[in-house]
Amino acid sequence: MNIGIIGLGLIGGSLALDLRSLGYQVLGVSRREQTCQTAIERGIVDAASVNLSLLAAADVVFICTPLDLIIPTIEQLIPHLSPSTIVTDVGSVKSPIVTDAVKIWPNFIGGHPMAGTAESGIDAAQSNLFVGKPYVLTPVENTTPETVKIVGEIVRSLQAKFYLCRPEEHDKAVAWISHLPVIISASLISACLSESDLNVLQLAQNLASSGFRDTSRVGGGNPELGVLMSTYNQEQLLRSLFSYRQTLDRLITQIQQGDWAALADTLQRTQQARPEFLASKDL
Template identity: 35%
Template structure:
């Protein structure tokens, strides 16, 4: 399909950045959002060609609809737009959890409308259209999780659109996605938030703690500044994988606590050495 008509629902950081990149590729983009102020900024910044708060009007002529709202809002949005989607339209999303979304969306879509699950491995600690960046996806992984019944042509079309943003496209089985995302993304966000909230367990020491905070603290906890609504939704839509990962981490930390208490330097050293080696290998493969 040449020059498909694009609609982006939710013009925040991800939706706004996607619009900037797709428009730069010469595509026609309509933005839909409940916040008129965000839409006005999206138009001024060039993220969308036109904007509306009306979901039905926004999707009526769309060939591809990107759902860029928080995860728990997506099923309700799909239920509202489903009667207004034209036959042959493709729905895709940018949610960090795929099993929950996939099951909900496929039950809501009318015959002849296709769903391609998507997850950009890109983001910033800032949120909203003001933080949108045309290069947000460049050289980042963008994962697709199509169902067995999804036509290959639909996957190919959406993947082609995403490649224009500079992202590196991969396809993953939906059953594996959420488990892998929990370990590499979801649990680290919970941990980063926990590290920051740990400071609240030391009342009266704020000034001293602040004096000691440096690059290590800022780097380790940067993602704790991410959008709380988004991360609450992610935790509630991938509960098994996330809680399993946290429990595995708790068990590992318990081993470290025991080693420190008994003065076992070799065990503590092995903990840090293994982490360094594994991280270095992962970074080298990116």
């Protein structure tokens, strides 16, 4: 099977590495000629080009671009595809992407591997990035069983944890566990910077250790990704943010009123609930 990958950064490059090692013929497309050369030299792909026409022979195409480029990329790709070619993506928001994509390419299925690192670019590509990590496919009513089967088999071959759900379910879920934490983490850093006493701010920066590192990590990520996530999943992100604000207000009230029993109850419940979100995952 020939697999095309558009966007040879961390996710696209890592997909290419693993799929090529599994015996697939991997064809890569990047906007930069240097990236194409690096991908070939490192053995990440069998062939690479800045021209989408390379993917005319592809049976399945993975679009690994930023969210705002997925639909324009599909539009540019269509003239080069066979009608039987399956197109999928790796974007972190599904409903708006899937809705638009199936209108212009019915043989599209949304996808989202929940894997990554703080690094980016072709040099960050690594083998086994998806092993044990969730990988979601989001078929809709008109998605054929054959499409689900073919892409599902590819996902399983990566040793990822394979899930199926509706696009809107996906977006609600990731709003809670991926998008909301980015905004909360960013607000934490921003709140710390509001300290008006420069000596105290400097001391806080000097004393910050593992707790601050863990809770602030995603808020210190790529700003472009955070804005795109918020733009494309605005409704569900706001839904989770409003709920979070209500929860935070309750905690503030408990502390203001010295209701330590209620605070202890809240912290006990969160202590018990956290493992359910992290079961079988790297901590």
